[in-house]
Amino acid sequence: MPEEIKAGCARPTGGPVGEDPQTAPPAGEGPRKEAKVMVKVGGKAPDFTAPAYLKGKFVQAKLSDYLGKWVVLCFYPGDFTFV
Amino acid sequence: MSVDSVFVHKMWNDHELSKMVTGGVPFAMLSDGGGRVGSVYGVYDPDAGVEMRGRFLIDPDGVIQGYEVLTPPVGRNVGETFRQIQAFQLIRDSKGTEATPSGWKPGKITLKPGPDLVGKVWEVWKTSMAFD
Numbered sequence: 001m002p003e004e005i006k007a008g009c010a011r012p013t014g015g016p017v018g019e020d021p022q023t024a025p026p027a028g029e030g031p032r033k034e035a036k037v038m039v040k041v042g043g044k045a046p047d048f049t050a051p052a053y054l055k056g057k058f059v060q061a062k063l064s065d066y067l068g069k070w071v072v073l074c075f076y077p078g079d080f081t082f083v
Numbered sequence: 084m085s086v087d088s089v090f091v092h093k094m095w096n097d098h099e100l101s102k103m104v105t106g107g108v109p110f111a112m113l114s115d116g117g118g119r120v121g122s123v124y125g126v127y128d129p130d131a132g133v134e135m136r137g138r139f140l141i142d143p144d145g146v147i148q149g150y151e152v153l154t155p156p157v158g159r160n161v162g163e164t165f166r167q168i169q170a171f172q173l174i175r176d177s178k179g180t181e182a183t184p185s186g187w188k189p190g191k192i193t194l195k196p197g198p199d200l201v202g203k204v205w206e207v208w209k210t211s212m213a214f215d
Contacts, residue, residue, distance in 0.1 A: 002111060011088055015119040039124050041149055045141045048120045050084065052111035053092040061111045064145065070168060071141040074159075075115075075126045075134040079087040079095035083158035 001066070002052060002059035014050035017062070045073070084113035084120065085134055126152055140168060142175065186213035 005012055038046055045063060052061045063071070087095075092112040101107035113120075118134060121127030126137035136153040148171045153159065170183040173193065181193040184204075191212065194200060200207075 007090070011116060012114070013116060014114070016123050039139070039147055039150070041147055043147055045139065045145050045147045046120075046123045047145075048123070050113040050115055050120060051089050052113045053089045053096060054111045055107070055109065058089050058093075059111065061113060063141075066141075067145050068143045070143060070172070071139075072164060072168070073084065073124075073137075073139040073141060075084050075121055075124065075137040077131075077133040077136070077155040078085050079091045080099070081155065083156065 002054060002061040005051060005058050005060050007058050012051035012058070012060070014048060014060070017047040017049055017064070045071075084115050086115055086118055086121075086132065088116065089114045138164060140164070140171065142171065184208050184212070186215070 047062070047064045049060055049062045052059050054061070063073070085092075089112070092114060096107045096112060115121050115127075115134065118127035118129065118132070121134040121137070122129075124137060124139065126135045127133075128135060133155070136155060136157070136159060137150060138152075138159060139150045140148045142148050149167055151159070166188050169189050170187055173183060173189075174181060177193075180195060182196055184192070184194055187193065192207065194204065194208065
């Protein structure tokens, strides 16, 4: 499902998809404003795209490509952290 | 998903995780540089520049059925995540006619909420069932 992307020196990017531009986090420099939190149980999971490493390939993944399946979305502090 | 680049994800998978899991991580290791997605999900800490241990269960309609967020030093319990998915799948299959009481796991009784059950849960569900 996710599309393969070429590895270049420019870091691939992703981000929220299809949200109200007024609530979008500012792109670019300047002090970062608290982004509006839009998640609650029973509410729609905000769609996003994100570059990913998947079984030997670099791909661009999109949450809404997984509609029809159960998804476990996990965040963690960083690679090589311990637990 | 973390703020690391896909290049670092590859290194972590190839040099460490693949030694824990045969064949390496079988699912997408997502990169969220800048924490833009994590901010929307409420798990990005801009002061630390990293994301908390947030775990979201998203159903086939794209609806969040549950989430859990922990600070970095405490790891998750994957068994509990699977139990919750199994419970949500059962509820979905029953079209909401059943409910899973505290301590439920596959094979244990479910409840069928309705007028007949009001005030009668004690007859069919015991507190010991929350712990076994």
